[in-house]
Amino acid sequence: MTYDARESGLQTANPVELYEFQHGPTYYRYTSSDAPITVDSKLYEPRAISRQAIEATQEMARTGITLSMDDTIPLLDLFRVHPPGDVVLARIYRTHRDDSEAVTIWSGRILSVARNGLKAEVRCESVYTSIKRPGLRRLYQRACPHVLYSAICGLSSATYRETKTVIAVAGTSLTVSDIGGFVAGYFAGGYLEWEFETGKFERRGIVDHSGASIVISFPIIGIPNGAAVRIYPGCDHTLATCHAKFSNALNFGGFPHIPQKNPFAGTPVY
Numbered sequence: 001m002t003y004d005a006r007e008s009g010l011q012t013a014n015p016v017e018l019y020e021f022q023h024g025p026t027y028y029r030y031t032s033s034d035a036p037i038t039v040d041s042k043l044y045e046p047r048a049i050s051r052q053a054i055e056a057t058q059e060m061a062r063t064g065i066t067l068s069m070d071d072t073i074p075l076l077d078l079f080r081v082h083p084p085g086d087v088v089l090a091r092i093y094r095t096h097r098d099d100s101e102a103v104t105i106w107s108g109r110i111l112s113v114a115r116n117g118l119k120a121e122v123r124c125e126s127v128y129t130s131i132k133r134p135g136l137r138r139l140y141q142r143a144c145p146h147v148l149y150s151a152i153c154g155l156s157s158a159t160y161r162e163t164k165t166v167i168a169v170a171g172t173s174l175t176v177s178d179i180g181g182f183v184a185g186y187f188a189g190g191y192l193e194w195e196f197e198t199g200k201f202e203r204r205g206i207v208d209h210s211g212a213s214i215v216i217s218f219p220i221i222g223i224p225n226g227a228a229v230r231i232y233p234g235c236d237h238t239l240a241t242c243h244a245k246f247s248n249a250l251n252f253g254g255f256p257h258i259p260q261k262n263p264f265a266g267t268p269v270y
Helices: 003-008 074-079 127-132 239-246
Strands: 015-023 026-031 037-039 042-046 049-051 065-070 088-096 103-116 119-126 162-170 173-176 191-197 200-210 213-216 228-232
Touching: 015 037, 015 042, 026 074, 037 088, 103 127, 119 127, 173 228
Parallel strands: 026 042
Antiparallel strands: 015 026, 015 088, 037 042, 049 065, 065 119, 088 103, 103 119, 162 173, 162 228, 173 213, 191 200, 191 228, 200 213
C-alpha cells in the first residue's frame, strides 16, 4: 500500500515521524515512535522528541520550528560547549508503521540549542530562508565586496593553504610551527580549520597574526598540542592587497578610483 493510500485511510493510517540530522559525514536519526523504525535501510532510534506545528505561511521568519527533546540525545553533544563549526542540517519525514515509504515534511538547519533542566529546545530555520538573501548586493564602494576564495573572487584556498602544527594553546591564542617567516598580519582576516574527526572541521576566523602566534575569533575546545591545522591568509579587500598579495587585481570588485569629493554635497564649485 502506498503512502498516500495509508495517509488517507481511516483504518490504515498509523503515522510516525522521523528526524534526521546531518553534521558533515555523520547522521543522527531518531523517531517519535516507541520502537525503532527502518526506512530505506536507515535505522531511526526511538527518542523523546516533539515539535511545534509546521505553519503554511508566506512569512519566511515564521516557517522555522522548535524541537523539544531529551537532553541526553547524542546529537546535542555537538552543542555542549559551543555550536559546531559546520552547519547541522535537519529534516523531518512522515511515514506509517510497517511502511517503506516516507515523505519530507520539513527541511532546514539548527540555529541554536537552549537547555532547560532535562529538556532541550532546538530552534531551527527553514531551508526557504535562503531566498531572503538580497539579489542586488553590490555597492558603489572602494573596497572589494567579494568573499575571499569564493567563485567570483576566483582564488583557490588550496593554493594559499598552510598546514602547520599547534605548539601551544592559550584561550584564543595559538602558537603554530613554521609561520615565523610570514610578515605580521599575513594571516589576519583569514581563517583556521582543524579536522577533529574524519570529515568534521572546527573553523575560526583569524583576528591577528604576528610571528608564530595566531589569535582566533573564539577558542577551539579540545584542540591538543601537536594537532595539525590548516591556516589561510586573509585580505583587507583593497586593490593594493589584491594585487601585491594575491596577484588577483583583474577580479577586484571594488571601485578604488571613486572621487574623494562628493559632487552632490552642496558646494558651489566641484
